[in-house]
Amino acid sequence: MVSIDEVARAAGVSTATVSRALSGRGHVSAGAKAKVEEAAKSLGYVVSASASSLASGRTRNIGVLVPFLDRWFFSTVLSGIASALMRRGYDITLYSLTADRGERHDIFDTFLRRQRVDGVIAISLELGQEETERLVELDLPVIAIGGPNPLLTTLTVDDVAVARLATEHLLALGHRRIAHIGASPEFDIDFHIPTQRRQGFELALADAGIEVSPSLFEPADFTIEGGFRAAKQLLGKPGSRPTAIFAASDEMAIGALLAARELGYRVPEDLSVIGIDGHELGEFFRLTTVDQFPLGQGERAADAILEALESTDAETPVHRPGELPFELIVRGSTARLPQ
Amino acid sequence: MVSIDEVARAAGVSTATVSRALSGRGHVSAGAKAKVEEAAKSLGYVVSASASSLASGRTRNIGVLVPFLDRWFFSTVLSGIASALMRRGYDITLYSLTADRGERHDIFDTFLRRQRVDGVIAISLELGQEETERLVELDLPVIAIGGPNPLLTTLTVDDVAVARLATEHLLALGHRRIAHIGASPEFDIDFHIPTQRRQGFELALADAGIEVSPSLFEPADFTIEGGFRAAKQLLGKPGSRPTAIFAASDEMAIGALLAARELGYRVPEDLSVIGIDGHELGEFFRLTTVDQFPLGQGERAADAILEALESTDAETPVHRPGELPFELIVRGSTARLPQ
DNA sequence: CGAGGGAGTGTAAGCGCTTGCAGTATGCTG
DNA sequence: CAGCATACTGCAAGCGCTTACACTCCCTCG
Numbered sequence: 001m002v003s004i005d006e007v008a009r010a011a012g013v014s015t016a017t018v019s020r021a022l023s024g025r026g027h028v029s030a031g032a033k034a035k036v037e038e039a040a041k042s043l044g045y046v047v048s049a050s051a052s053s054l055a056s057g058r059t060r061n062i063g064v065l066v067p068f069l070d071r072w073f074f075s076t077v078l079s080g081i082a083s084a085l086m087r088r089g090y091d092i093t094l095y096s097l098t099a100d101r102g103e104r105h106d107i108f109d110t111f112l113r114r115q116r117v118d119g120v121i122a123i124s125l126e127l128g129q130e131e132t133e134r135l136v137e138l139d140l141p142v143i144a145i146g147g148p149n150p151l152l153t154t155l156t157v158d159d160v161a162v163a164r165l166a167t168e169h170l171l172a173l174g175h176r177r178i179a180h181i182g183a184s185p186e187f188d189i190d191f192h193i194p195t196q197r198r199q200g201f202e203l204a205l206a207d208a209g210i211e212v213s214p215s216l217f218e219p220a221d222f223t224i225e226g227g228f229r230a231a232k233q234l235l236g237k238p239g240s241r242p243t244a245i246f247a248a249s250d251e252m253a254i255g256a257l258l259a260a261r262e263l264g265y266r267v268p269e270d271l272s273v274i275g276i277d278g279h280e281l282g283e284f285f286r287l288t289t290v291d292q293f294p295l296g297q298g299e300r301a302a303d304a305i306l307e308a309l310e311s312t313d314a315e316t317p318v319h320r321p322g323e324l325p326f327e328l329i330v331r332g333s334t335a336r337l338p339q
Numbered sequence: 340m341v342s343i344d345e346v347a348r349a350a351g352v353s354t355a356t357v358s359r360a361l362s363g364r365g366h367v368s369a370g371a372k373a374k375v376e377e378a379a380k381s382l383g384y385v386v387s388a389s390a391s392s393l394a395s396g397r398t399r400n401i402g403v404l405v406p407f408l409d410r411w412f413f414s415t416v417l418s419g420i421a422s423a424l425m426r427r428g429y430d431i432t433l434y435s436l437t438a439d440r441g442e443r444h445d446i447f448d449t450f451l452r453r454q455r456v457d458g459v460i461a462i463s464l465e466l467g468q469e470e471t472e473r474l475v476e477l478d479l480p481v482i483a484i485g486g487p488n489p490l491l492t493t494l495t496v497d498d499v500a501v502a503r504l505a506t507e508h509l510l511a512l513g514h515r516r517i518a519h520i521g522a523s524p525e526f527d528i529d530f531h532i533p534t535q536r537r538q539g540f541e542l543a544l545a546d547a548g549i550e551v552s553p554s555l556f557e558p559a560d561f562t563i564e565g566g567f568r569a570a571k572q573l574l575g576k577p578g579s580r581p582t583a584i585f586a587a588s589d590e591m592a593i594g595a596l597l598a599a600r601e602l603g604y605r606v607p608e609d610l611s612v613i614g615i616d617g618h619e620l621g622e623f624f625r626l627t628t629v630d631q632f633p634l635g636q637g638e639r640a641a642d643a644i645l646e647a648l649e650s651t652d653a654e655t656p657v658h659r660p661g662e663l664p665f666e667l668i669v670r671g672s673t674a675r676l677p678q
Numbered sequence: 679c680g681a682g683g684g685a686g687t688g689t690a691a692g693c694g695c696t697t698g699c700a701g702t703a704t705g706c707t708g
Numbered sequence: 709c710a711g712c713a714t715a716c717t718g719c720a721a722g723c724g725c726t727t728a729c730a731c732t733c734c735c736t737c738g
Contacts, residue, residue, distance in 0.1 A: 001454065003724060014688045017725055026727080049453040049722035050392035054693045059389065061432070069418040070411060072617070079408040082435040086442060091455060094433045098423040114388040115340065116430060118401075196686050205543065225623045262601075280409070284564045291405070319416075353718045358696055365697080366715050390694035393723045450683060 002043045010039035022047065053115075061091040062305055065107075067125055069096050071222075072251070072279060073294055077123050077145060080298020088306060093117055097125065108134040119305045121145065122152070124137075124193070136244035141308035143301050146193055153308070155301055157292050157324040159193050163200025163248070164299050165328055166274045166290045168246045171194040171208050174337035175272060177216065178205070179242035181230040181252050184219035194222075197248045197276065216242055219250050227255025235271070242336055249291050250279035257285055257333060270334035278329065286332030297324055342381045342473070349378035361386065388430075394453075400430040402456035404464055408435050410561075411618060412589070412633055416462050416484060417517030419637020422461050427645060432456060436464065447473040458644045461491070463532070464638075480647035482640050483541075487530055492647070494640055496663040498532050498630050500618055502539025502587070503629065504631045504667055505613045507556060509583045510547050513676035516555065517544070518581035520569040520591050523558035533561075536587045536615065555581055559591050566594025582676055583611040589618035589628050596624055596672060607674035617668065636663055 005073075008015040013032055020026040028036075039045075062085055068074050085092050093116060095107050108131050112120065120135065124146035127135070132151050135142055146155040158283045170178050180201050183194030202212050218233050220226035227247055228268035235241055245260075247253035253275025257267055265271045274280070278291030347354040352371055360375035367375075378384075388552040392398045403422055407413050417433075424431050432455060434446050447470050451459065463485035466474070471490050473479055483493040509517050516619065519540045522533030541551050557572050559565030566586055574580055586592035592614025596606055604610045614621070617630030 001724095005724085016688060016690095016727075017686085020687090023726085027687085029686060032686080044452075044724075046449055046452040048393070049455040049723055050389040050398065051693090052726075053389035054387070054393050054695080055726040057693080057726095064433075069421065070414045072409060075409045075414045078433075078437060082438065083442075086435070086445070086450075089449075091432050091434075091450060091453075093430050094403075094417075094421060095430075096418060096425070098452065100420065103422075106425070110385055110428075111425075111430060113383075113385040114430075115385075116388040144725080160627060224620060228623070281563060284567070340694095344694085354695080355697075355718060355720095356716085359717090366717090368716060371716080387694055390723090391696075394694075394696040396696095396723080659688085659721085 001048070002045045004047070007039045007043055007045045009035065010043060011035040036214065059116060059118050060089060061093055061117045063112060063120045063123040064091045065095045065120060067097050067123065069094075073249075073277060074123055074193065075297040076280075076294040077301075078205055080295040081121060081302045082298075082329070084299040084302035088302075090306070092315070098176035104131065112138060112246055119143070119214055119309055121301045123301075141305055143304045143308065144298055145301050148171075149193065153304070155304060155324055157297075157326050159196035160200040162276055162290050162292065162326050163197040163246070164204045165200075165203035165326070166246050166276060167201045167337075169274060169288070169328055169330070169334065170246060170272060171204065171210075172336060173244075173272065173279055175244040176210060176337075177242045178242060178244045178246060179216040179218065179234045180246050180248070181218050181220050181227055181234070181256065182248040183222070192307075194248055215239070219245075220255075222249045222252060224251045224255040224258070227252025228259045229255070231256035232263065233271060235260060235265065242271070244274070244334070247273065247275045250275035250277040250282055250287060253287055253289065254281060254285050257287065267333050269338070270288075272334040272337075274334055288334040289329050290326050290332045291329050292324065292326045300324065323335070340387070341384045343386070345383070345384055346375065346378050346384045349382060350374040398455060398457050399428060400432060400456050401641075402432050402434055402451060402459045404436055404459060404461040405435045406436050406462065406464055408433075409508035412588075412616060413462055415619075415633040416637040416640075419634040420460060420641045421598050421637075423638040423641035424524055424645075426660055443470065452475060453458035458482070458648055460640045460644055462598070462640075480644055482643045482647070484640050492596075492643070494636065494663055496636075496642060496665050498535035499539035499542065501615055501629050501631065501665050502536035502585070503543045504539075504665070505615060506540045507547075507584050508627070508667055508673065509585060509611060509613060509670070510543065510549075512583075512611065512673060514583040515549060515582045515676075516579060516581045517549075518555040518557065518573045518647070519585050519587070520557050520559050520566055520573070520595065521587040524562070533587055540585060554578070559586075559594075561588045561591060563590045563594040563597070566591025567598045570595035571602065574599060574604065581610070583613070583673070586612065586614045589614035589616040589621055589626060592618060592626055592628065592672075593618070593624050596626065608677070611673040612677075613673055620667070624673065627670045627673040628668050629665050630668050631663065633664045639663065 004015045017028060018036050021028045021033045022040060064081055066078060068075050082092055082112060095111060097104055099301045114139050119141040122144045126147060132149060135150055141154050144152045146156055150185055182198045205212055218230035220230040230243060245256050247256055253273050256273050260267050260271050267273055275289045276288055278293060282289050343354045347357045356371055357375050360372045360381060368529045371491060390414050403420055405413050405417060421431055434450060436443055458480040461483045465486060471488060475490055481491050481537055483494055519537060521537045544551055557569035559569040570584060574664040584595050586595055592612050595612050599606050599610050613627045614626055616633060617628060621628050
């Protein structure tokens with residue numbers, strides 16, 4: 001491995017100048033800079049991450065905490081983070097949080113404390129009180145996406161407004177018996193998003209003067225299969241069935257689509273279905289949805305963390321509620337209620 | 340941040356002993372070890388990754404190269420890698436390879452050369468000649484999963500045998516007109532897996548004395564949507580339609596399932612469908628498949644890289660073809676051909 | 679024209695660990 | 709019991725960078 005001394009010798013300057021020229025910190029004359037870059041390039045010099053980190057205290061590395069790697073939403077956000085950080089020369093270290101108490105503990109107590117990262121991004125994480133504290137104790141910039149956490153700077157979409165928009169879309173099409181597939185309230189202990197969506201749904205109904213009927217709610221686990229089961233329940237119950245279903249995620253909405261099909265209901269003629277997320281399969285299933293641009297969320301989180309890194313001012317947790325964009329995408333799964 | 344000196348002082352030993360006690364290298368008496376561990380714990384000491392790396396040359400960090408983060412197969416393999424490495428105390432830094440030439444170049448020329456990782460795992464990567472060379476030049480252990488690459492130690496499943504197994508399952512059920520959805524041959528330049536699957540398919544047919552008909556092949560891009568389109572083509576063509584479809588991935592098979600349904604064919608009564616992968620949605624769609632245990636592939640890759648790290652002997656690229664397990668999982672999408 | 683200030687550079691002191699070497703204590707072998 | 713191997717420990721020299729500080733120019737301003 002070629003070291004900074006060799007580059008310095010080749011360029012005829014001191015190692016200090018090489019360091020300054022290559023990192024862009026401090027003053028270096030144009031001439032010296034050119035010589036250094038030339039020498040570095042021809043020798044194939046790349047600065048050693050550990051030496052640089054040890055000396056400077058900066059790692060150029062961001063830790064990313066993810067609850068599930070294999071769910072579309074999370075891997076898409078991660079993808080956005082990865083590309084944005086890479087463009088800025090940052091590496092990303094991945095910490096996949098399982099449900100396993102011990103493993104989680106290790107991550108917060110050991111992995112994150114190795115001074116390997118300059119900052120942390122936590123994706124829609126349901127963090128315990130203690131875990132959040134550990135995170136704060138790291139004394140690093142932390143950006144959380146989703147799951148508002150009062151102790152952390154959080155990027156969120158206004159989930160109440162998102163759900164409201166979806167519901168109002170159905171209302172505008174003339175639907176009155178609208179069912180909702182979401183998470184059960186006991187889920188809410190540390191993860192508020194599903195509940196907020198449900199709130200938005202109920203607020204929209206209330207505004208339209210429609211009473212919320214408990215029989216038009218069905219909990220599910222945010223998977224296609226869960227949505228499928230929930231929709232079967234909703235559509236199979238005797239009594240007047242819903243004319244529209246609002247699912248709190250696109251995956252559940254797709255499940256609902258499949259359930260409707262299997263029961264012989266045509267979408268959108270007999271049943272309208274809307275989801276939330278902007279899932280890649282949405283187009284294929286012609287699913288109307290409220291897109292929340294997960295790729296963009298990742299990119300924003302990356303930008304936010306870099307910004308926090310650059311401004312050294314006091315790191316006050318900032319919660320800018322509802323700052324992330326969302327948009328209604330009308331496709332073929334919703335239609336006007338037949339008169 | 341508490342440093343090793345404080346621990347040494349608290350434990351009443353030298354920093355050398357602390358280092359040895361905590362890392363498990365070299366001899367330390369049981370008493371000293373206990374004192375050190377006690378002191379480290381009560382002070383909340385965690386060794387600094389950069390200082391340790393700089394001094395020892397070991398980073399306890401593995402780089403993982405992934406082509407797509409948001410495809411189920413890759414994120415599942417990644418998940419397997421992540422959990423296996425974490426158990427051993429290793430961090431993982433993620434390098435997501437886009438199609439962008441420039442970005443890829445950066446990864447191989449800069450990111451990977453920062454001495455940030457002890458080894459590299461490449462998941463089903465279509466690497467160019469030059470990229471492979473760069474990887475080899477790193478002089479680090481490299482494990483590739485899938486996509487046999489003669490220059491790298493590779494973990495593969497025997498894709499010919501996998502495809503053969505899937506095809507033979509259909510043959511055993513009495514099917515004779517079997518269609519295949521795979522990748523087009525021009526894809527093969529640097530990515531052999533789809534072609535091998537096609538080979539296995541054709542070999543199985545040949546063994547059964549069935550002629551391979553070009554009209555029973557349709558290329559697709561390994562997505563649900565691609566499989567859907569391909570299946571529509573295959574089923575829509577006038578002339579005798581296939582009684583079974585073998586798709587080279589579960590996602591394409593699911594697409595085929597949906598296409599069949601939409602065209603009014605019942606699965607498995609009118610059409611049998613089989614895929615490859617072991618996709619999480621397989622169960623939901625009652626899809627018969629050949630599972631290749633992607634989670635396990637990730638774990639094996641992690642084990643392999645750690646093994647390579649521990650044995651310092653010559654790093655000869657070893658290609659152990661077909662060493663990864665696979666298994667036919669019969670669910671509800673395949674059935675005996677009606678007599 | 680002198681003071682003040684910024685640009686450009688080098689020297690050298692670390693950053694926080696690991697580990698070769700040396701020294702001592704202890705146990706084993708013949 | 710000498711001789712030697714092995715266990716344990718500490719000292720101190722780095723690992724390959726960054727950056728405070730010192731110094732020299734040179735330009736600007738009053």
